[in-house]
Every structure is written in C-alpha cells, then in structure tokens.
Amino acid sequence: MTVTPYLDRVESELKELADMVDADQPGWTRQAMTETDLAGRQWALKRMREVGLDAHIDEAGNVIGVLKGRRGGRQLMTGSHTDTVEAGGRFDGMIGVVGALEAVRLLKETGQQLDHDLVVVDFFNEEPNRFGLSCVGSRAMTGTLNPQAFGVTDETGTSFAQSLQIAGIEAEAMHRSRWDFSRTDAFVELHIEQGPRLEEMGTEIGMVTSITGVSRFRALFTGRRDHAGTTGMEARVDAGCAAAGTVLAVERIAEQGNSELPGSKGTSGGVRFTPEAINVVTELAEIRGEFRSPQGSWLREAEEQLSSAAAQEAARRGVDVEVAWLPTQDPRPMNDQVVAHCRDAVDQLGLSRAELFSGAEHDAAVIADHVPTAMLFVPSHKGRSHCPEEWTDLGDIQKGIAALTESLIRLDRVGS
Ligand SMILES: [Zn+2]
Incomplete structure (x- = not known):
C-alpha cells in the first residue's frame, strides 16, 4: 500500500509558518534566537502533539516528538529545521518538518504502525547564526558543540550564551540534550535541493550521495x-x-x-x-x-x-x-544501505531519481557521524534558495513526502 500526502494539509502548514516571520525583514525571516524563531518552534511542538507525538523541547531548543512503535526500543529519525537565513524563503528546512508531520498522519491514517519508534525533530538553529555557528541543535544532540562557542561575541559585545537566553536556552544546560543515538537505526532528512540540477534534468527526487564539508x-x-x-x-x-x-x-x-x-x-x-x-x-x-x-x-x-x-x-x-x-564540518558521505532503501522506495512510487552531491550543509551531515543517514531532495525552481524567490511546487513537495514516508516504512522493515 503506497501513501498519498494531502496537499491541502501540507500547504496550510507551510503557510502558517510563512506567516510567522519577522515583519521588518524582506522575504521570510525567522532567524534563530529571535521571537519569531521561538514562535516557530512552539508551533512545531503544538503540531507534533496534535498529530499524536509525545513531544517536548529539549535543553538545546530542539523540538522532538516520538511516535511509539509496536516494539519500541529501536528508533528511526527524521526532521529538519524551521529557522531561516535573513530574507530567506518558505521551504528550506520547513518541508522536512512539515513533511515529517504529514508522514506521521499518513502512517496513522493507513493503519501502518511501525515497529520502530519514529522520532521527529525540528533542529534548533540550523542556519549559520551571527556568531558563525550552524547546526547548533544537532551538534548539541550529538555532543559535538564546542563549549568555547558560548563565549563568542557579536558586534554589540553580546555573547552567544546570552543570545541563547532569548531562545529560552541555558548554555550550561545544553549538554543535557545529548541523544542516545545507539538506539537510532537510521536518519532521513527531506529537503529542497537549493540548486538547479533536478529541475534542469526534469527529475523528481534527488538521492544525496554526500554533503559538502x-x-x-x-x-x-x-x-x-x-x-x-x-x-x-x-x-x-x-x-x-x-x-x-x-x-x-x-x-x-x-x-x-x-x-x-x-x-x-x-x-x-x-x-x-x-x-x-x-x-x-x-x-x-x-x-x-x-x-x-x-x-x-x-x-x-x-x-x-x-x-x-x-x-x-x-x-x-x-x-x-x-x-x-571556526569548527570545520568535514564532508559527509551518506550511508549506502539507507540510501539503497530510500532508492527502492522512490522506485516503488514510480518517481524519477538522480544522485546528487549537496553543496549546502544540513543537520543530516552532523547526524551522519552517529547514525546511518540519507537525504532526499526535491527540485528548487531555478535553483534559487536563501532568498525570497525560493520556490518548490507543491506537487514536488507531495512526491518528496511520499518518498520520505515510504522510505521510513522500508527502513522499519529491514531494521527491526
Ligand atoms: Zn536547510
């Protein structure tokens, strides 16, 4: 049984996020450690609970929701981020979070309970902040956030630790967000390509081979x-x-x-x-x-x-x-086996696919050090991203969510 994501639900959730932005900035701006970022993550928490996840915000600002599996114990993880760059778009990060919510609804509606617990994450502060740090939430979850970072100051002399308080985060408590990834069998992130290749090739899904250093x-x-x-x-x-x-x-x-x-x-x-x-x-x-x-x-x-x-x-x-x-992120190859299962899912859905290298960084690159990881890309119109013109057709997002959901179902079968 294959699943068909509901476009109206996805569209209205993307719109709700798009309405939750900094009015003083052009485009769609929800930068980490601002009121709008806090509102975005509160929104994610509320939505996760509405779809039936046991959800909380951890000590590093990550919004984490768990869908109990039939057997439990072992986990699959998916998600992305809701923060944006200044004057950014409406899709970068968001489709991975909204897509995960829709995947949970589809699993429930089609009565497909996974054996694994499914963990959905809206990672805190993925985009580089004004202290030059990115993927802050995923680094905290993996225990790879350098404590020296807290002392870095911006041009006004405000430290990163002080700015975190605006986001409701205590720097000293962040280490407590460390996740036990030994229980996690796979991580899959759905994201827009942010480049032109899929559109140029007329291909529906990008299978990421590795993520840039x-x-x-x-x-x-x-x-x-x-x-x-x-x-x-x-x-x-x-x-x-x-x-x-x-x-x-x-x-x-x-x-x-x-x-x-x-x-x-x-x-x-x-x-x-x-x-x-x-x-x-x-x-x-x-x-x-x-x-x-x-x-x-x-x-x-x-x-x-x-x-x-x-x-x-x-x-x-x-x-x-x-x-x-600043701390270097080494290039990260994706896991061959997880990628192969995602590829089978894409083929089963009859979608076209191509292998791509990601020139953009992602939380998946941080998680990949700890968990077998894959990423699925959907086309970006004219390759534009990190700008107000960033656009992905809803139909393409729908295919991406179907691919994500089907991938999770396959990974559940093999990994348990
Ligand atoms: Zn992103």
Missing part, C-alpha cells in the same frame, strides 16, 4: 586610523586594503580548487570596516568567510593558503592580522 573563518586586520587627505599613500597602515586583498584571495583559492575538484567554493560573506568613514584610513577590518568542498583534504589546504595570503596582505602594509578558524 565547510570551513569558516573570521579574519581581523588591525591597521592605523589616519587622515585620508594628509597621510601619504606610502605612510598608511590600511587594514581595509589588507582585507580587500584577502577577499580576492578567497576567490582565487576557490577557483583554483574548483578547476581541480569541481564543487570547491569560497565566499567572503561579511566585511566590516572601522571606522566606516569616507575620509579616514581604515583602522580595523573584519572578514567572515568560508570554503566548501566535497574533499576534506582540500579544505585543509585552502585554510593554509588563506591564512598565509592574509598574512602576506597584512605584512606588506604593516597591518596585524589574526585568522580564527
């Missing part, structure tokens, strides 16, 4: 503040120019890497000059950037190259530089 940095250049009109070019200690040279080095390193190994990328996503004055030589410049690659060894090389490029750009101007590397 990510390495992030903050570089702080310290020069000297001087009058822009009276200080000779040769006499300047311009932190802004050293930073600008480093931004170009990020691009150069990534382009070289990509020519050898497609999928390597480099981005300077934030640059700040102090003072921000048109007639003052820049004293302080900060860059926040990242590299991504399917290969961990290339990330190590890129880190070294960037650190030395920043040192060179600084040294030739008499500027001091500190480059701090």
